[in-house]
Amino acid sequence: MDPGVRLMERVRARDAAAFEALYDGYHRLVFGIGLRMLGDPTLAEDLTQNVFMKVWTAPDAFRGGSFVAWVSRVARNRALDTLRAKAVRPEAEIPADLPLEGALDDDVFARLDAQRVRDALAKLPPEQRGLIEMGFFGGVTHQELARRTDTPLGTVKTRIRNGLRRLRESLGERVSR
Amino acid sequence: MNDTSQDSMMESVALYALGVLPREEAALVAAFIANNDEARREYLDLRAAADALALSADEPVDSARSARMKERLMARVRSDAAGGTAALRRRTAASYPAWLWGTGLAAAAAIVFSVVTVAQDVNLRGQLAQAQNTNANLRTQLAQNDRVASQNRRTLTDLVAADAKVYQVTGGRVVVRGDKAYFALSNLPPLAKGKVYQAWTQPKGATKMVPSVTFTPDADGVAVIALPVDARGVGAVALSVEPEGGSKAPTSTPTFVRQLS
Numbered sequence: 001m002d003p004g005v006r007l008m009e010r011v012r013a014r015d016a017a018a019f020e021a022l023y024d025g026y027h028r029l030v031f032g033i034g035l036r037m038l039g040d041p042t043l044a045e046d047l048t049q050n051v052f053m054k055v056w057t058a059p060d061a062f063r064g065g066s067f068v069a070w071v072s073r074v075a076r077n078r079a080l081d082t083l084r085a086k087a088v089r090p091e092a093e094i095p096a097d098l099p100l101e102g103a104l105d106d107d108v109f110a111r112l113d114a115q116r117v118r119d120a121l122a123k124l125p126p127e128q129r130g131l132i133e134m135g136f137f138g139g140v141t142h143q144e145l146a147r148r149t150d151t152p153l154g155t156v157k158t159r160i161r162n163g164l165r166r167l168r169e170s171l172g173e174r175v176s177r
Numbered sequence: 178m179n180d181t182s183q184d185s186m187m188e189s190v191a192l193y194a195l196g197v198l199p200r201e202e203a204a205l206v207a208a209f210i211a212n213n214d215e216a217r218r219e220y221l222d223l224r225a226a227a228d229a230l231a232l233s234a235d236e237p238v239d240s241a242r243s244a245r246m247k248e249r250l251m252a253r254v255r256s257d258a259a260g261g262t263a264a265l266r267r268r269t270a271a272s273y274p275a276w277l278w279g280t281g282l283a284a285a286a287a288i289v290f291s292v293v294t295v296a297q298d299v300n301l302r303g304q305l306a307q308a309q310n311t312n313a314n315l316r317t318q319l320a321q322n323d324r325v326a327s328q329n330r331r332t333l334t335d336l337v338a339a340d341a342k343v344y345q346v347t348g349g350r351v352v353v354r355g356d357k358a359y360f361a362l363s364n365l366p367p368l369a370k371g372k373v374y375q376a377w378t379q380p381k382g383a384t385k386m387v388p389s390v391t392f393t394p395d396a397d398g399v400a401v402i403a404l405p406v407d408a409r410g411v412g413a414v415a416l417s418v419e420p421e422g423g424s425k426a427p428t429s430t431p432t433f434v435r436q437l438s
Contacts, residue, residue: 032234072231096203099334161191168226
């Protein structure tokens, strides 16, 4: 089982030690998502503080499943909020938030680590990997991806779909539902 | 929905899983996923790969920064866990990003400075008022953004949630989850000029339908509608075509009437 799930049960009971363990285990991930999406260590630090305060003040927002997947999506959505608040781009160019719940088993991410995912990404053709990474961490829409890479929209769609499929195959049953 | 639209929507499922669709398009794809079992399977597969992507951002954080963040967080958490009232104030503070607090602190600093020098430079009053207005506007904007983002997040989550109750209806599905009910429609016939679709709800135990929102689907007959009612008190829903502006009672044969269990 994802250790985050067990720790969240204790956080709901206002266990500060469990919260500290959660922070120790996952702050690098949250900060890393913030840094890659916002490109500013200070903003990434703000984001990390906000995400973990949400974990502490509203633990019931986590309704089960994979804690890592959940906290990653919370971090990504919070980064999108920051991009909206900064109003550096029109709203239509900022993607919708990701749903916070899904059907993933809670132990899916227990079988994965950062290096394994980076290795799987490295196996993708550069044109697929570039679009997928820019899309996930860039906080941009597919239209913006097409514009930035000077690629037809249909090609962007196909490359993202094929890339995600290959990534899933590469990670194998580790990401099976 | 024709085959071309179907293929295009299937491709959009990957974009939805990766999170690169703008809000309106994301809502339409969520409705499509809710209505199409093949799309749902594809979504769950690709979402797993997209979720795994996040792990690639897990890299070492500068130890001084890591310790500083932890110290700030734990001070609040321990105080809160101990029941300290100070934690509540700090928690409220934590909900605003540093750049906004920077604006607030700048305004506070301007307050002190203007008191000292008001006799020397009355322009500072204007600057202070401007800073306060800017601060208020930023807070309002942030609150609006949060509300919209929260509603959007909730809708997308509910439509694809495993524990949602799904009812098949003509043109799509009705999705109920907790106190929320949605029409996720992907195959509505086009409307004649001057007509709109109108939703209806029937409170549990009642015999008459209550008028709800009116809407117009997109060119493909797709619409995602969150009904503005507590779904726990609704016994049935319906949809009909009505004149623009809506009706107090249905004036046409309903597109569907669905009892909710």
